[in-house]
Amino acid sequence: MHGKMERICNDFTINIATANGTGSQSSNLIILNSMFQMGVPVSGKNLFPSNISGLPTWFIIRASDKGYQSPGDNAHIQVLMNKDTWAKDLESLEPGTIVIYNENVKLPVDRDDCPSFGMPMTKMARGINPKLARLMCNMYYVGALAHLLGIEQDVLETAVAGQFKGKEKAIELNIRAITEGRDYAAENWVDGIPYCVESRVKDPNSFLIEGNEAIALGSIFGGINMLSWYPITPSSSLAEGVIKWLPELREADDGGSTCAVIQAEDELAAAGMVIGAGWAGGRGMTCTSGPGISLMSEFIGLSYFAEVPGVIWDVNRVGPSTGLPTRTQQADLTMLYEASHGDTQHIVLIPGTVDECFEYGWKAFDYAERLQTMVFGFTDLDLGMNYWSTSGFEYPDSPMDRGKVLRSQKEMDAVENYGRYRDVDGDGIPYRTLPGSGLDPILYRGTGHDEDGIYSEDPEVYNATISRLKRKIEGARDLLPAPVVRDEEEQHIGVIYYGSMENSIAEIDDMLESTGLSVSTCRVRALPYHSEVEDFIERHDKVIVLEINRDGQMYGILRKELPAHLVPKMHSVAYTDGIPPRARVYADMILEALEVIA
């Protein structure tokens, strides 16, 4: 790399290849947080294996002044630490990619077309602490990148302190390793690289957080009374987030907790506990991933039919079956919407940002108690376990909605012709009483029941019940979050998307518009879909439904429920490979689809 080099600031992707269990996540987050603190718009994707130690892990850091957050098409800087993926990682590089590697792995870097920078990282780490060399060596690439990209030392040191909160010895050792790495690079690497980071004015309110922790906090502000959970990637950190924050946030005056946490024996039990809590008048929640939803399905039907409130968060991982447990997709949507046998339909809240994760974390309980049914929150591993930026969570803007619960004889008397399942108000939502109240006690059941809750196999009674349930859920459409719509003037092409695709849509949109297209977007945030979704479809000529799954699940739901005249303009673009959506892949597929349609 000679001659005058063009500088490319805040517009590059770093791919860091390490082995799982070597502490590299700490190193990667230090780089990510440092860049973030410098005001560089940055995103991080952890592609990790289902394994405790040894299998390959990649961490992708994308810096983009345009705010693009998808992983990017290819790496501009490749860090090689893992001998198992070394050759394959090298082979996949575009010419000109900068390679930073650990010389002590003793594998060749046989890419003459890629400027490469070696450092004896393990050996240097041994110099600091032989026992910790396997972990410490990852701090050397932090120092190397800091030197090459121009990351400020004081920012790095703050990030290290944040990463190893309170562990003074660890902070000291890691800063030493980073500094040694930086110094080595400065002394031994003559050539520079084109890429650099440049400070920007940072929103002083912004910080990075995982979606799972945002939901956990949201649920605590939503008054969660009972969390039941069974460990499963990628939802465990949601439950652990609740457990972490409860002592600080939800201790009563007598020192006792106002939320019970139970690690259940399985997901079936976790769902049963949620229903028990809802039946008894509390706010019960569980969190899981696809395999857990499969197991919970029977109970979900009970909640729907017996009309018991509850909240279940599904952090989608790759299915079917055990699938790719540590990868991401949006393929549980249909299952959530129609879970359990018989005719069912459930409320699904679909956050696309960490702010919405917090918001729907508390709102889910309001919807569940208002509608007396199971409410799902639907995210995925990308939103749940990667770090996203927020300017701070907003306090709930409405008091808790406890729904139609009759708590006294006076309230009961005010309801004309009360029956547990009688649609007194014409909105499909009946009134209920709580165990312990002595008010109109009934035996709740998953069997057929009449308006008073009495067992019934009568054909008319059954049909009236399931028709009212349909009316109840349909009636909720416009109570639920409206879509986020961005209309172009032309209203020619509309793209409907949802959830974590939010992180890639701006870049996809720019790619499409660079070809001369003008594209409106509509992010669906709940099912059953809001009437504004239908309006969006109505006013666009062609509508693409963009999603991270194989079959186009949202497309299928829309096709099924939209008026017939809108169906011909609907087109599906769906793709999944477990990796967070790369903008180029989806933009190309949209262009291809539009060509076929034309």
Added chain:
Amino acid sequence: MKLNVIDLEKSEYTGGKSSLCPGCGHDQISNVIIQAAWENGIRPEGIAKMSGIGCSSKTPAYFLGKSHGFNTVHGRMPSVTTGASMVNKSLSFIAVSGDGDTASIGIGQFVHAIRRNLDMVYIIENNGVYGLTKGQYSATVEKGSTKKKGTMNEQPPIDLCAMAINLGCSFVARSFSGSKKQLTALIRAAMGHRGMAVIDVISPCVTFANNDESYKSYNYVKENDEVLHLIDYIPHFTPIEEVDIPEGEYDDIQMFDGSTLRLETVGREHDPSDPVSALAAIHQAEKEDKHVTGLLYYDDGMQTADESLELTSTPLSELSEHELRPSSDTLDKINSGFRGN
């Protein structure tokens, strides 16, 4: 009109008309539950009736009509009870399950509810068959049993009392639907117990398994019931001096609410605080093709599920929004902490 200690007639504790087969053991148990709740003077609205699926699980419709109840899904009653109990620990949970519900499909939930020492009465109405699906064997049926029609059961039975004792259940008893006095005393004691009380009640299925050679038929149980002791439950509101003292040997067990369980020795001694002798009694009876009935094991010192979670004293379902939702200032502090300020 006879009133109980809270001035209620027994009719306040009855339920709907049973739709089970005439003569079903389960109906006798329902009557005993009504009697026990009435005699104990529990407020009917303070009780929550729980059940799974099966003939036995239908019975909450037939007792305690003034109590809320939940006829849940097959084998999963313990988890629903767990959630409800966490949210409202002031409720008295009386659960009814069957041998299919508990020993097969729901055995995992049974095990874990015991492990948590959930504060509930767990009655198993055990007849060795699936009644509602017309008489298939359940996992508690004896090896070698032959139904009227059908093949011989080749698998050994699961003894739910032995299992409960091994799991550290704090109250384990076995009884017979035809032993009204014993069963009433046991259910009354179980209602007074703090923690998980499991009562395995042999309850003959008159339609599918009441042939004399069936170990769970009326005639068989009557002839092969090895009674551990005569049980008298003396509630805390009855002065113990007013209770007749048995002529023979007896032991009094003090319960946490001030009630007394008086166990009058018949035949050999049994120490219900010793799990080893409780298991020995079960296995000895099994060897002799008998049913041992009475209070097998009792431990009043165990922490219940809600105690070990250190919940606030008010039932969680009664907390106000002020107590459930942290303040706006608190959220500001959290945001500020994340910002590194």
